[in-house]
Amino acid sequence: MKTEYSLEVITLTLSIILLFVAFSSIFSSKIESAEVKHEYKFINGLRGLAAIFVFVNHAPFVLINLGVKNTVFSAWGQIYPNLGSFGVQIFFCITGFLFFDKVIKSKDIDWGDFFVSRIRRVAPLYYLTSLLVFIIAASFSGFEFLNKESITTIAGLVTFNFIDNPMKIGGVSLVPLSSVTWTLVHEWRFYAVLPMVAIFYRSPYRSVIMTVAILIAAIDLGTSAVVCWAYFLSGMGAAVIHKKSITNKAIKFTFMIVAISIFIWMCGLVEVPGYGALRFALATIFFISITISNPRFLHYQFLNRLSDISYSVYLLHLPVLFLSFKLLSVFLDLAALDKVTFWAVNFMTIPIIVALSTFTFVHVEKRFMRKKREEQTNAPPVAYSEQTKAAI
Helix, strand or coil: CCECCCHHHHHHHHHHHHHHHHHHHHCHHHHHHCCCCCCCHHHHHHHHHHHHHHHHHHCCCHHHHCCCCCCCCCCCCCHHHHHHHHHHHHHHHHHHHHHHHHHHHCCCCCHHHHHHHHHHHHHHHHHHHHHHHHHHHHHHCCCCCCCHHHHHHHHHHHCCCCCCCCCEECCEECHHHHHHHHHHHHHHHHHHHHHHHHHHHHCCCHHHHHHHHHHHHHHHHHHCCCCCHHHHHHHHHHHHHHCCCCCCHHHHHHHHHHHHHHHHHHHHECCCCCCCHHHHHHHHHHHHHHHHHCCHHHHCHHHHHHHHCHHHHHHHHHHHHHHHHHHHHHHCCHHHCCHHHHHHHHHHHHHHHHHHHHHHHHHHHHHHHHHHHHHHHHCCCCCHHHHHHHHC
């Protein structure tokens, strides 16, 4: 089969990963001072890598996203977008795993508290980033945004893009600024159905319900170009398997090799599209294999740091890339930009992204999460059953 692995591709990809690791290490004291404790280290490792993979996807195509046709070198093939779509799919699997794991372990979940905690976790940084995106787009449009197209886009931004919109402010496309936010719609949909999932899990007919869900996923994957909700199902299945606590070292090692092999094959083959039945099957097997093998290399602290700032990296990397190349266009013709300069600028955005992400993680994300914990700490004593409920 035709692959797209080459020394150039491997070098560029590894360079991006190492730069993120290096600069996040520089800010290690700041990040770790606000570190979020998680039960599963391998999930942290995957989340940190997934955020970098999304950057790896967008970096090579930043000129195309800006509407610039470069005449010196052309865009690369499918490895970079494959890494990006794979990173997004891993985020979905992680969400399905973590929250279904809570359903498995908790008999009585305070759903009001759950949704408030989700809003506190997701909304503040999203709205801050959306405001930044709006200001950038409005400034490049000459602040001519009092039109139906722009107002509809603003409504979309306010509602996490639940309202369909043209993604334009004053004629300036938001694709190179905030195209990643489409995934948050799917996250919120999963949160919305999670109470029903919990009810079904406690039902004596849960095996039948799960079988029906799998059949619907199979039909959807076979008929739709892009299917996202099924990856939450993959994470839920992995949570059930993880509950079995497989400890045999030979089995764990075998599944680790399976996961690594799938990753190399999936991201390096032209024939594997970003979405669809084949990608879903490969990504699901990969995630379940990681869940079973729980590889030690995903426990490293540098990946835990990247995990902490991953949401900020995810939302902020596009505005930074946009502004960096817009600034460069003042001095150089982007259409005639050579490859070395192009990648040098991409690399130079990484410390900026990490620094901004560290700041927003500490002062925005963690601040709102901390408020929730402080409220729980200062709450008046309640009955034992209610304490148990609040601790979930």
